[in-house]
Amino acid sequence: MLRLILYRLFYGLLTLFVVSLVVFAATQALPSDPAQAILGREAADPARLAALREQLNLDQPLALQYWSWLSGVAVLDFGTSLSGGMPVSELLGPRVQASLTLMLVTAVIAAPIAMAIGAFAALRRDRRFDHTSSMATLVLAAVPEFAVGIAGILLLSTGGLKLLPAVYAGSSTEVLANPDQLVLPVLTLAIAVSPPIIRMMRASMIEVLESEYVQQARLKGLPERTVIWRHAAPNAIGPVAQVIALQLGWLAGGVVAIEFLFNFPGIGKALMDAIEARNLPVIQAVALLIAAVYVLVNLIADVVGLAANPKVRVSSR
């Protein structure tokens, strides 16, 4: 078990290393020179351009640039933002927190609800609730998440019921201070991540309910509640954990559009800004962070999956 976890951890790190290579290569290939991007119209002054280039280490060989960047990353020093001149980690710190808060709140709300809906649909298989929920998940999965967000804004904020703030208008350091401003983004993200979880939970629950050990539990005369909660649910959750991880991983990237839509000061918005400004260190850091979240979430899902499976947990030590 421990060895398996270490093995996964190793692959996670390897993955991050490759991601870092790709990200670095990709950002190097961005057209137009960051120095120029910073100066904009003023880049017409060659002296200023050259000075800035030197200041940014852009005149060094690529391998050296990569190495100095990577060795910084290892100690969570992502370099200095090309614009504003502050350390990237300082710049992104509150944003990472804000995004993680958003993701966690979403996960904490969406995952249990989605699983409950899926499980209930499985228990009500082929009845009204099942049909309604599967149709609804299909429709929601079919609409791009930002469209869901736009609809949410229209319905709950600017158009129909004027219940909630339409956009986030606060600071990244105190995200939880304005809970009402979080409602719409969280709702949108929750709707975006839920359909696959609901589907998977339903499918996996149906499979488990059809299994012989659940039938045997029923034949043992156990009350239905015990059958479902003790015998069926724990076995159904294993495969769902993977999907939840996948969805949370998606969330790490998917927040981009939602943060953009809701003006939420998270890493997604930081990424869009950075791409626009050709702010390489920030792009690199964000891409790497998102990948890291993904790797981490998957690692956790793997561990949960392993832990939930006594076959692995007990036998392979």
Next chain:
Amino acid sequence: MSTADTASGAAPAAPVRRPGLLRTAWRFHRTKIGVVLAGAVLLVAAAGPFLSPFSPTEGAGMPNSASAAGTLFGTDEVGRDVFSRFLHGGYTLVTIAVASALAGVAAGAVFGIVAGYLRNWADELIMRTNDMLLAFPQLVLALLLLSILGPKVWLIVAIIALSHANRVARVTREATLKVVEQDFVKSAEAIGVPRWRIMAAEILPNITSPLLVELGLRITYSVGTIATLSFLGMGLQPPQADWGLMINEGRTAITIQPWAVVLPVTAVAVLTIGANLITDGLSRASIGIDRGVEK
């Protein structure tokens, strides 16, 4: 086979001629509904450009009026006819979505089957690469590449197909592993049937069901990703008429001119729902072949 055969065979229960996959699928209501929905959207996308009253870029009236004279659904934020843009804008999105989904599923299926069947270094290589690609945030990758190479159609297709391929490869490999364990594959190996033929003729037909489900899902995700890219300004570029772009351009004025958003969103949703219903029906039908409770 010939009727003579059936007649001569003394078997008491002559086998009912099994309807093909398509016909079996057609028996499900959902398939029919799916075909109608998806078909309608495809029709709009394909025939739309020939039916549109205006060119997609010409001005047809004052901007953002939901009921400009001479237009069916009013004008957009620069006074172009919303309906004409809607009719013109499906073609690109549908083509890109379907092309990238097909390419992704095809590539993923190939990789998945090869990895699942050969189970040697190729498997390791493919799956490890896959894991890494999987860990690479899809949207971030798309944004990066698009900002490097510029928003080109082939690039959008390639990126989306790639991100599909590794997910499909995973699913395919899982499905393949189940099939590979079965003895009919070994049986072909025992008589030396070439590996590629085994993959094509023995394995592929047995994993069509999960592949079809994937295809439906992939079309959904393609549409979503394309629309999101357009939304973030990295997809198709204005003034092109495109559903994803229309949603983005129209959303600012949605309260006074909802059609510019409602039409493309509906079309996109209907298309993906239709596609999912069809593939769902197909996959149910192809699972049915395995079950065969017919007495």
Next chain:
Amino acid sequence: MTGSEENADTGAAAGRGGTALRVDDLAVVGHPSEVEIISGVSLTLERGHILGLVGESGSGKTTLGLSLLAHCKRATEVSHGTIEVSGNALTGLGEKEVRRLRGRAVAYIPQSPASALNPALRLRTQLTEALHEWDEQERGPRADRVREVLREVALPDDDAFLARYPHQLSGGQQQRVAIAMAFAGYPDVIVMDEPTTGLDVTTQAHVLQTIRSMTRDYGTAGVYISHDMAVVADLADDIAVMYKGEVVERGAAARVLAEPEHPYTRRLLRAVPLLRTEGHPEPEELPEAPVLELSGVQAGYGRTIVLRDIDLEVRRGECVALLGESGSGKTTLSRSVAGLHTQFSGGMVFDGEVLARSSYRRTPEQRRRVQYIFQNPYEALNPRKRVRELILAPYTHLAGKPKDPDAVVARALERAALPASYAARYPEQLSGGERQRVSIARAISTSPDLLICDEITSALDVSVQAEIVELLRNLQDGGMALLFVTHNIALVSNIAQKVAVLNKGEIVEHGHVGEVMARPRHGYTRALIADTPDFELSLPPSDADLQAPEAAGQ
């Protein structure tokens, strides 16, 4: 509340003797076809007795067994009749009331405990919950009862064992846990659905012994479902024979076995392979050189060595049986010969030529002449191809494109005793036996010289098994050599001329069937022979019954 008290009362009051189970005119229908899966079934069972319920696969045994717990599988339903378990009428009860009876009045032991025990729960949990509303004051702590019942099934009762998960047990242990779980709550009736199918003979003997003593000690009535006459003969007091959803014959075990009335019963009895330790024809040495000759073969997976020093010969027209328990390396050996397992060393000569390890390295001619048939007929045929294609594709690959493909298919099917019309079928439209015959047809279509059969009958019920054995015998008469892999010692004595006994990767005994059966030298062989249920057939063999299954139903 009252339900359980009453129930406990009846359980205690019933004591020995008295009727435990009464089924009257029961019918179960399946939706949506509305076919009656079982119809007009009536049974009674005394306390302390065991009823053997036999019948071929699909005859409705499980359906009947489950209906005794008022449980119907998906899309089935009791349409008619009554069931009474120790005085409680089951039919017409609501789901809640039924649940109060399950596990108390009537318990169930499933066919495969591996899939019926919850993989995520410890044994302690699963055993304890079987005790339900256990009155600790009156009956002592639950934990004590759990330990007691474990001891009764000859399993350890320590905490470490109770903390185990199902996957940490062997198949036999799992099966005994399932038995313990059913017996824990002192039920009046216990339904056992083929509880020994997955076990080897030694373990099977042990489990049967446990069941026998438990029913005796508790006075519980048992319904033992099986298609293996030999096992039932060993265990049951009464026997009911099911055929196509009906009980066609019912009576005391001795009577049914000695004087079967229904033709199907007779057929079933005759199909049981008999363990013959005597009466084999005298060995006659064949002069020819062997078709297949193995010398000093050693094989393994990675660094583990599975087979050591294997010497074996197969001659034309001869059937060599390879006998051994599960995991002894039988499949590894036969796959090596077939070119599917390449990690081996040693000599392998086929008709004078050395065989390459991988089938891909062998000449097309060699591939044609050595054919392999797989254990599981449900997996050996590609479900997406028609029989015609299934036979033609390998034929075309090995022998080239035939001029008249229909003739090739027809001939192959005919040799496998299948009607030509089956060419148009998909595998799912065939029964297990028919599928296996298609596999055989496919293998013999190219007229091979050596046929390797890897446990080809173990997934089939005995009546089908008999047909396959018959077919193989005919092929052998046509000059084909057979390497017949099995763990069923009774089968060996019926089909093979020679036998090699494999134990832990080594051949421990090798010789003519007659010699080995009559005078087993190795302890392992002796144990095998001893554990195989003894079954004396007292009626004369009749070909009419065997060959006309349809006639049996009328």
Next chain:
Amino acid sequence: GSGSGGGSGAGGGRLRVGVAGGSSNDTVDAHNPTDNPDIARVYNLYAGLCRFAADFSIEMALAESLEPNDKADVWTATLKEGLTFHDGSPVDADALIFTLKRITDPDKPGTSAQQLATMKRDELKKVDDRTVEIPFEEGYVTFKELCSEYAMGLVPEGYDPENPVGAGPFAFSEFTKGERSLFTSFDDFWDGRPKIDEVEIINFADESARVNALVSGEVDAIAQVPHSQIEVIESNESLQIMESESGMWLPFTMRVDSEPFDDEKVRQAFRLIVDRQGMIDQALNGHGLIGNDVYGRFDPFYDEELPQREQDIKQARKLLKEAGYEDDLEVELVTGPINAGAEAAAQVFKEQAKQAGVTVKLKRVTSEEFYGDNYLKWTFAQDFWSARHYLSQTAQGSYPGAPFNETHWEDEEWIEVVDKARAETDDAEREKLVQQAMKIEYERGGYIIWGFPSMIDGVSKKVKGFEPSVVGHPLGGYNFRSVTIEA
């Protein structure tokens, strides 16, 4: 919700303003603002010697007077008496000298450094506590205009942008890059304490997020309403649009030194091709002032007498024919999302040019690419300029040595006139010279200036006191001093 804190009596409360843009580049440095939110902040944290009034005229701010000598090569600034910075330190000659030196610091030049290149940095002279003499290498008549720019705010000695202190109407309180900032009213502002207590400036990268914030009441006012959203706001009873004419311009740029625009006739023909009102209607939804190919629209010297140039296809064709092009002229127009309306204008131009037999091919680039290596090299392109007075603008875009001479304009006669104007301290004389220069550009310049887009802001009706201003910055030049919020 968190609005009306501390302030008592009439007014008070917190004004929340949504502005476009914002990034990690954001700063509150007085002399290096980068984008819209920065400009908004600088306007409110700092005050300069002078400022532009709503009509673009210049009024004294911290300075009591700012006067040139005869040759305009030495300017004397006298500060008002008794003024202090936010931290209580005096607004004095030392602060002014520190400020001017800081702006022109060669290691870290401020936004206006270029325009102060001729200032004799080391010869700034403190006459007394309130008076400074500022010498230049040559006459600099437009220095007063420069001193009215937002990036010329006075800062005290030892100024540190991390903890910014100025003399503007609001004092620094909180700031998060790319997100928001919060300022509080400065009681001792020279023009009187603002009526509100606090102003919060919130960045919105996305236009509709900005509008949604206004509609749902997250903010009280937003800058730069996109044209498509005007109706959204107008249709809302509690909101209103504030439209300000401005001197911003969105020209087509023709390089006068390369084919085909090296021929004056072609330039004239192109200017005649444009249907100016049509372009304003389509590209700016009608929100703009018509242009007459002359910039400096709100310069007090702007020549209103020049005849308005109208579309004249016939004449254009004639001129093209004379230049040797008969229906076969093909040009490539470089366009991109450099400003709202730019791309639309390019598309409209393409259609209009067709009528004159000119084929315009649009080359669409990103704004990074536009301002990338080829910027200032495009033969036929577009650009966006903010409002300036005429002579200040020539120093940026047309005069020899100007950093952004995109049309490669080098007309000798014009240079002579402008040279004279730059040395002329008499306003009336200078007006004549400026108008002469304008006329030359009107006749043969390389710009097609078809219009001046208006500034459109959205304001909640609760908020009173915003005044339209032509300076070309939103919300009356981010002027929150006189604003009040109704409860």
